[in-house]
Amino acid sequence: MRRKELSILILLFVLCGIVAIMNPQFLSSANVQNTSRLIGTYGIFSIGVGIVVITGGIDLSVGSMFALLGVLLSMMLTEWHWPAALAVAVILALGAGLGLVHGLLITRLRLQPFIVTLCGLLLYRGLARYIAADSSKGFGSGKGFRWLSDLATGSLFGVPMPFVLMIVVGVVMWLMLHRSVYGRHLFAVGRNEEAARYSGIQSQSVITGAYVISGGLAGVASILIAFYTNSVSPSSHGNFYELYAIAAAVLGGCSLRGGEGSIAGIVIGTALLQVLRNLVNLLDIPGSLDFAVMGAVILIGVIADASLSRRERVHHQ
Amino acid sequence: MHALQMSGISKRFPGVTALDSVDLDLARGEVVALVGENGAGKSTLMKILAGIHQPDSGMIRINGEPVVLRSPRESARHGIGIIHQELEVIDSLDIAGNVFLGREPTRGPLRFIDRRRIDAETVAVLARLNLRLSPRTLVRQLPTAHQQMVEIARAISLNAGILIMDEPTSSLTLTETEQLFRVVKDLRAEGVSIIYISHRLSEVQELADRVVVLRDGKNAGTLERDQIRHNQMVQLMVGRDLNSFYTPRQSSATASCESVCFEVKEMRTRRYPNSGVSLAVRRGEILGLAGLVGAGRSELVAAIFGVELPLSGTVHIDGTAVEIQSPRDAIHRGIYLIPEDRRSFGLITAMTVRENITLPALERYSFAGFIQESAEEVVAVKMCTELKIKTPSTGVTASNLSGGNQQKVVLAKWLSLKPKVILFDEPTRGIDVGAKAEIYHLMRHLADQGVAILMVSSDMEEILGNSDRVAVMHEGRISGVLDRAQCTQEAIMRLAVA
Numbered sequence: 001m002r003r004k005e006l007s008i009l010i011l012l013f014v015l016c017g018i019v020a021i022m023n024p025q026f027l028s029s030a031n032v033q034n035t036s037r038l039i040g041t042y043g044i045f046s047i048g049v050g051i052v053v054i055t056g057g058i059d060l061s062v063g064s065m066f067a068l069l070g071v072l073l074s075m076m077l078t079e080w081h082w083p084a085a086l087a088v089a090v091i092l093a094l095g096a097g098l099g100l101v102h103g104l105l106i107t108r109l110r111l112q113p114f115i116v117t118l119c120g121l122l123l124y125r126g127l128a129r130y131i132a133a134d135s136s137k138g139f140g141s142g143k144g145f146r147w148l149s150d151l152a153t154g155s156l157f158g159v160p161m162p163f164v165l166m167i168v169v170g171v172v173m174w175l176m177l178h179r180s181v182y183g184r185h186l187f188a189v190g191r192n193e194e195a196a197r198y199s200g201i202q203s204q205s206v207i208t209g210a211y212v213i214s215g216g217l218a219g220v221a222s223i224l225i226a227f228y229t230n231s232v233s234p235s236s237h238g239n240f241y242e243l244y245a246i247a248a249a250v251l252g253g254c255s256l257r258g259g260e261g262s263i264a265g266i267v268i269g270t271a272l273l274q275v276l277r278n279l280v281n282l283l284d285i286p287g288s289l290d291f292a293v294m295g296a297v298i299l300i301g302v303i304a305d306a307s308l309s310r311r312e313r314v315h316h317q
Numbered sequence: 318m319h320a321l322q323m324s325g326i327s328k329r330f331p332g333v334t335a336l337d338s339v340d341l342d343l344a345r346g347e348v349v350a351l352v353g354e355n356g357a358g359k360s361t362l363m364k365i366l367a368g369i370h371q372p373d374s375g376m377i378r379i380n381g382e383p384v385v386l387r388s389p390r391e392s393a394r395h396g397i398g399i400i401h402q403e404l405e406v407i408d409s410l411d412i413a414g415n416v417f418l419g420r421e422p423t424r425g426p427l428r429f430i431d432r433r434r435i436d437a438e439t440v441a442v443l444a445r446l447n448l449r450l451s452p453r454t455l456v457r458q459l460p461t462a463h464q465q466m467v468e469i470a471r472a473i474s475l476n477a478g479i480l481i482m483d484e485p486t487s488s489l490t491l492t493e494t495e496q497l498f499r500v501v502k503d504l505r506a507e508g509v510s511i512i513y514i515s516h517r518l519s520e521v522q523e524l525a526d527r528v529v530v531l532r533d534g535k536n537a538g539t540l541e542r543d544q545i546r547h548n549q550m551v552q553l554m555v556g557r558d559l560n561s562f563y564t565p566r567q568s569s570a571t572a573s574c575e576s577v578c579f580e581v582k583e584m585r586t587r588r589y590p591n592s593g594v595s596l597a598v599r600r601g602e603i604l605g606l607a608g609l610v611g612a613g614r615s616e617l618v619a620a621i622f623g624v625e626l627p628l629s630g631t632v633h634i635d636g637t638a639v640e641i642q643s644p645r646d647a648i649h650r651g652i653y654l655i656p657e658d659r660r661s662f663g664l665i666t667a668m669t670v671r672e673n674i675t676l677p678a679l680e681r682y683s684f685a686g687f688i689q690e691s692a693e694e695v696v697a698v699k700m701c702t703e704l705k706i707k708t709p710s711t712g713v714t715a716s717n718l719s720g721g722n723q724q725k726v727v728l729a730k731w732l733s734l735k736p737k738v739i740l741f742d743e744p745t746r747g748i749d750v751g752a753k754a755e756i757y758h759l760m761r762h763l764a765d766q767g768v769a770i771l772m773v774s775s776d777m778e779e780i781l782g783n784s785d786r787v788a789v790m791h792e793g794r795i796s797g798v799l800d801r802a803q804c805t806q807e808a809i810m811r812l813a814v815a
Contacts, residue, residue: 180686181679188676192665198624198656199665199677199730200648259667 004253004305005265011301012272015279023282033160035278037153040162041224042244043270044169048217049245050266051177055190055210056258057106057113061098061120062218062245066238067128069094069222074137074232077145084145092219098124099215103208121242128234136233139226152227162224166267169217174263186210191259247298248273272297318381320345320510321366321479326375328361335361337534338375343479346508348501350515350525354554354749358534359514363481366512367399368392379479398472402484402747406464408457413439415456416471442470446500460611462493469500473509480504481512486520487746490609490775491810498524516749518547519778530554555751576600577636578769579652579738584630586616589793593630596788596795598738598769603760605784606773607809613793614773615657618740622654623647634737648677651737655727655744657773659720663727666716670708671697673715674729700729705755721752728759739763741772745779757783777806789813 020026045062052059069091076087098120105116142149156164177183188196189203197203225241226232250256251272252265276297280290321343328336336358343349353359364370366377368386377384379395386392406415417435424431439452446466456464465485472480482501486494501511501524515521521528528540530553538553540546578600583593594617598604606614620627623641631638634650641647647654656662664673675682675693682692697711704725708718715726724744731739744760745753760783764770774780780787787799789812797812 175687179688181683181688182686184672184676184679184688188665188668188672191667192661195662195665196676198622198644198654198662200643200645201676202643202645 002253002262003308005262005268007305007308008251008253008265008272008301009268012268012275015272015275019275019279019282026278026282031278031282033155033158035274036163037160037228038162038277039267039271039274040160040164040166041152041221041228042241042248042274043166043267044162044224045214045218045221045241046245046248046266046270047166047169047173047263048214049242050249050252050254050261050263051173051186052113052210052214053246053249053254053256054177054186054258054261055207056193057207057210058117058246058256059102059211059214060114060117060242061102061124062214062221063238063241063243064121064124064128065095065098065215065218066222066225066241067232067234068124068131069219070226070232070237071128071132071137071234073223073226074139075131077148078138078140081144084148087145088148088223091223092216095219095222096212096216099211099213099218100208102215103211106211107204107207117242125234128237132232132234134234136231138231148223149227152224162228165220165224169220170263170267173213177263182206182209187259189258244270244273247294251298251301318345319343319378320347320380322376322378322381323362323366324376324378326362326365326372326377328365328370328372335534336365336372339531339534339536341512341529343510343512345478345510346505347526348505348511348513348524350513350521350528351531352515352518352521352528352550352554353531353537354751357531357537357554357749359531360483361534362531363399363483363512363514366392366397366479366481393475393477396476396478397481398475398477398479399481400465400468400472400483400485402487404461404464404468406456406467408464409455411453411455412443412450412459412467412470413452415467416442416452416474418471438474439470442474445473445503446470447496447503460493461488462490462496465489465497466500473504477509479510479512481514483514484516484747485513486515486517490611491777491813492609494520516747516753517776517778518550521545521550522547532556551750578634578767579771580633580636581617581621582631582633584617584620584632585628586613586620586793587625587628588616589613590628592792592794594790594793594795596771596798598771600767600769601764602785603764603770603772603783605780605787606771606790607775607777607780607787608790608796608813609775612790612813614790615742617790618654618742618771618773621647622652622740624654648734651735652740653731653734653736653738654740655724655731655742657742657746659723659727664715664723666714666723668715669712670701670706670715670718670726671711673726674700674711674733677730678734696733697729700733704729704732704759719749719752721748721756724748724752724756725759728756732763736763736768738769738771741770741774743774743776744772745776777809780804780809781806 025031049059049062073087073091076082077084102116102120105111106113151161154161177186185201185206188201189206193203225238248269249261249266252269254261273294276294277290280287280293285293319342323341326336326339339358339362351359361370365372368389368391377386384395413435416439422431422434423429436452443450446469448466456467485497489497505511513524522545525545526542528545528550530537530550532554540549576599577597580597582595585593608614619625621632623643623646632641639650660666671693674697679688682689682696694711701708701711706725707722715723745756760770772783781804785801787804787809788795789797789809791813799808
């Protein structure tokens, strides 16, 4: 494990220790269950966004995609009475399809990732509100798709399903990113797209692939989030979630300049963010300070990292 | 009195002694060439003069006064101007904006920039350099040579008494180089002292009043004006004789009967849409492609390699036309490019030597889409040994290697495949003498194995020393092809400017 991942892992443990000492509730089964469920859900889409960040891009659209896909999922299941398997397949395909559109706009039309996905953020949010006529969509009694809601809210041997799913996704993505030819190409393109092209790498398809992965994983997460909240209110559902993902990726060692990062780092970064939110709850810090605490901790982490790596560089010279 | 006197300058970095008691002095109106292999300490010495590094010991005097240069700002205040090898102009600003960057004169209570004044002063400085350009021209619209002149103009307008020029001609054409030489000589006549750093010894021979040679961080010797000879400089630089610098083809007579391996027909590039280029390279031949920078040579090789698609034209290998839409297609056909700018295009400097070498053909070292690092390592180690790449291990990041070793890594990428055609674009730009010779040997070795080589070079010695034939380009078309027997500097120049 590289220094970056190790230091944030240590930070995570230290933080857990402090919270556990100050409030033993932290280690209660209910709290551990709930926190790990959130880590699993957020981890899945953060991995997708992190892969995009490694290409040197960014994906701002996932939060709004959760609203759009959540609304559609509810309507498919409760209003159109589609079989759950079909609904899942369509949601995943839609997620990946939107990612494909982002990727093609970015690589073929040479638009900036920030702009393309920012437009996605606005567009999908608006569409979600329009389709749902600005009213909340729920899942009613859940008849006919119990297994699907179990996937989001159930557990396997006491481990929340989203966490199990994140482990599976994490392993697959780790193999892809750190062991496969595609992963090596992804890092190469992120570090120097032109040089990668001169080496015969089809950088456009490599980059597009990253956005498809991000969209697809956002599709998976959208189902988990919809069932977790059990009600999708299109104007607020998934708000700011893209920023959680980007923060997790950066905390975990991804550089926004591209070419750097790891799956382990992204997952640890996600866990750290969730523990921070949990900390605000458990330590009687006013809930309104939620974002402020996260912002401060991320800032301190980034400053510490920058000064550490500066010292390392001096030592190398 | 000396304009500049550096005595006993030492500088240690953790693990290396970059400079060991180095002396350098410079009289008013003198051009001193500072030469040495990469890593000899030239750039550290200049960084000390620029105020970027502080020496551990030693004394710097300017006009006899001891000075301490703690920052680039202080260095500039003492009249030291630096023209960097990598141009440091802001290309979205105009000429005047660059010349006065950071010290714009203002007027009025709101301190608006005094445009009229900086325009007028810029015109005056440009006139000293014999340039008639509008001060409002955007720098990005200027050719490289003029961008460099803007840097020189900036230094002059700062009243620099000491001018450091670091490899100033590395991206200039022959005529532009001559233009620069005139400027250097004019400045010298005006009393400006110049430290001229260059790997091109013929330039040093023409310009320098004195040559100071550094080797391994120490003074290796000084040559006065009448002692400056190519061989002497090389000998001092490397500490040994380099008698076999170039290895010409053993029997050039056989070249003519060998078959044409690689042919380009009527290729038109975006830069010169009205002229088509045709050329042919035989198996085992090195065809030098000479010409002025801007003659369309780099555009041509970029088009052949599929980087910038040509407007028209075909590429043939062994008589069959091949379609090239991207570098990937070219690579599949066995056509490889060693690009001019290796840090931007040749290498991914943040990746390791091993990862760079295997990048173009990772499929070969993987199974079912997964990379087998042991197979990768075998190839990387083999290439490092064959090409004598100096690196502690294959896991070292490419950015840590010297220019020459980096260029060998770029070569290694392609040599581990089976090259048919290699396009070299300025193969030894910014590379030191020792590594240059090794790359020339490799080039000849490849040709002897039957590879067709097209070598774009603006370095006349390189063209004359390595080519079996020379094609010369002028404004987008081939103005002539010379056999080895006809190849002289004059003949090439005549075609290049024709």
